[in-house]
Amino acid sequence: MKDPRLAKLADILVNFSCKVKPGEKVLISNANPEPAFVQELVNAVYDAGGIPFVNLTSREIERAVLMRCTEEQMKLRAEHELAQMKDMDCYIGFSSLRNLSAHKDVPQDKIDLYNRTVFEKVHIRRRLTDTRWVVLRYPSAAMAQLADMSEEAFEDFYFDVCTMNYTAMSAAMDPLVELMEKTDRVRITAPGTDISFSIKGLPAIKCDGGRNIPDGEVYTAPVRDSVQGSIRYNTPSLHDGFVHEGVVLEFKDGRIIRAESNDTVRINQVLDTDDGARYIGEFALGVNPYILHPMKETLFDEKIAGSLHVTPGNSYSLCDNGNHSAVHWDLVLIQRTEWGGGEIWFDNRLVRKDGLFVIPELEALNPDRLKS
Numbered sequence: 001m002k003d004p005r006l007a008k009l010a011d012i013l014v015n016f017s018c019k020v021k022p023g024e025k026v027l028i029s030n031a032n033p034e035p036a037f038v039q040e041l042v043n044a045v046y047d048a049g050g051i052p053f054v055n056l057t058s059r060e061i062e063r064a065v066l067m068r069c070t071e072e073q074m075k076l077r078a079e080h081e082l083a084q085m086k087d088m089d090c091y092i093g094f095s096s097l098r099n100l101s102a103h104k105d106v107p108q109d110k111i112d113l114y115n116r117t118v119f120e121k122v123h124i125r126r127r128l129t130d131t132r133w134v135v136l137r138y139p140s141a142a143m144a145q146l147a148d149m150s151e152e153a154f155e156d157f158y159f160d161v162c163t164m165n166y167t168a169m170s171a172a173m174d175p176l177v178e179l180m181e182k183t184d185r186v187r188i189t190a191p192g193t194d195i196s197f198s199i200k201g202l203p204a205i206k207c208d209g210g211r212n213i214p215d216g217e218v219y220t221a222p223v224r225d226s227v228q229g230s231i232r233y234n235t236p237s238l239h240d241g242f243v244h245e246g247v248v249l250e251f252k253d254g255r256i257i258r259a260e261s262n263d264t265v266r267i268n269q270v271l272d273t274d275d276g277a278r279y280i281g282e283f284a285l286g287v288n289p290y291i292l293h294p295m296k297e298t299l300f301d302e303k304i305a306g307s308l309h310v311t312p313g314n315s316y317s318l319c320d321n322g323n324h325s326a327v328h329w330d331l332v333l334i335q336r337t338e339w340g341g342g343e344i345w346f347d348n349r350l351v352r353k354d355g356l357f358v359i360p361e362l363e364a365l366n367p368d369r370l371k372s
Contacts, residue, residue: 002036005159009213010040012163013092014048017134017210022049024089027131029055031062031095034138041092053088059095059102066103066110074117081122091133096140100296103241108269111240115273115326124326129317136162136213137299146295161290161300166209169216169287172364173206176218176285179362180204183346186222186283188308190335190342192232192248195310197222199283205318207284216288216303221321222280222310225254231310234339235294235301235332242266243296247331249312254279256312271312276325281315284308285344285352286332289367298330305367306336306355308344 014020026045030038033056045052085091103111127133137143144154184200199220209215233247244267250258256278261267271277286307294301302309313327335342336355344352351359356366363369 005163006037006040007044008163009159010037010044012166012209013041013134013136013213014044014050016166017213018090018092018132020045020048020050020090024050025053025087026050026090026092027053027055027084027088029091029093030057032058032098032138032140034094034096037094037138050090053084059098063103063106066106066114069110069113071113071117074113078118078121081118082126085122085126085131088131091127091131093133093135094138096138097142097146097297098140099142100146100238100243101241106241108240108266112269112273112326120326124314124328134211134213135299137297143295143297146297147293157290161214161288164214164288164290166215169370170206170208172370173208173218173287175361176365177204177206179346179351180218180220185345185347187345188231188310188333188342189345190232190234190333191340193230193333193342195227195229195231195251197228197254197280197283198226199223202321203319205316212299212303214288214291214300214303216291216305217284217286217309219282219284219316219319221282221315221319221323222254224279224321224323227251227254227280227310231333233331233333235304235307235334236296237298237301237329237331238296239270239329249310249331251280270327270329273327274325276323277313277327277329279312279323279325280310281313281321281323281325281328282309282311282319282330284311284330287365287370289370292336292367294332294334301332302330304332304334306339306352307332307334309333 042052139158144151187196204220207215207217230250236245244261247261286304288303291304309330309332313325315321315323341354
């Protein structure tokens with residue numbers, strides 16, 4: 001028996017997120033195949049008058065390829081995938097997590113090779129800028145385990161989060177966008193954190209279901225050389241098969257001059273991928289009222305209500321601060337009371353304390369209001 005929630009989610013992705021029009025070509029890319037959902041997406045694209053194309057792979061296959069890959073091979077792969085992406089109008093990408101450590105033993109130099117060839121050329125330089133795209137995760141037993149839930153409870157949570165009223169969320173984001181675009185100086189404080197930077201002259205972008213599902217953040221970027229101070233992230237982050245914890249970054253004139261974690265050698269290898277990896281490409285506030293706890297899945301964790309992320313690496317084309325990199329690593333700090341609290345100040349005005357907005361025009365973004 002078909003789950004009607006799949007059709008609802010497919011409809012959101014095709015018609016709300018990507019806004020597929022008749023005759024448009026849509027690439028559906030699925031790592032760890034979920035045939036029932038891929039079929040719903042294909043049918044939704046056809047119903048919208050679009051033309052679906054499908055790529056299927058798995059993280060296990062990707063691991064086998066990356067373990068012994070060569071630079072010539074990855075450059076040729078990038079050419080082929082880039083040619084396909086250039087033909088597409090829209091992109092819907094999703095995976096179903098089976099094993100968070102599937103790529104843990106892939107050598108870092110092989111991961112770096114993939115990132116600076118295939119990922120940077122195909123996704124950062126083309127897909128992000130020249131297609132209407134959306135990415136998501138599909139529920140799995142592994143994700144339920146990460147969330148410390150039963151599979152049934154996690155599926156209910158997942159569909160609540162992913163099919164929420166994004167139209168209402170979008171309207172509530174407008175005052176925050178307006179305020180951020182008037183702001184020069186930002187200061188963030190929390191246990192182990194005191195960091196400041198300028199966002200003057202950079203746009204604020206609301207993420208209301210158009211790029212990620214689940215969604216729920218408003219982002220901008222710091223002026224590249226303005227970041228000063230230190231930040232201690234309090235959530236674990238899965239990156240290239242390894243879970244980083246206790247990440248601390250120290251900045252001087254925008255550049256990360258010190259990085260520590262539970263594997264300080266590994267984190268510095270990531271940040272040495274290229275020069276841009278040691279500068280910040282994004283600053284964002286998370287507001288999804290249904291996501292309260294980290295589960296080592298970036299698409300969920302970066303949307304946590306009362307959180308923020310300050311992201312080493314590439315800036316998005318919609319808010320380009322001049323920092324370009326093969327890396328874009330969303331590291332999350334939760335500021336709700338049970339996570340140690342914290343404050344965000346815009347031009348010496350307190351706008352959020354302990355994860356809750358404290359000025360009237362932003363209170364509609366607090367979880368109790370967004371859920372009502």
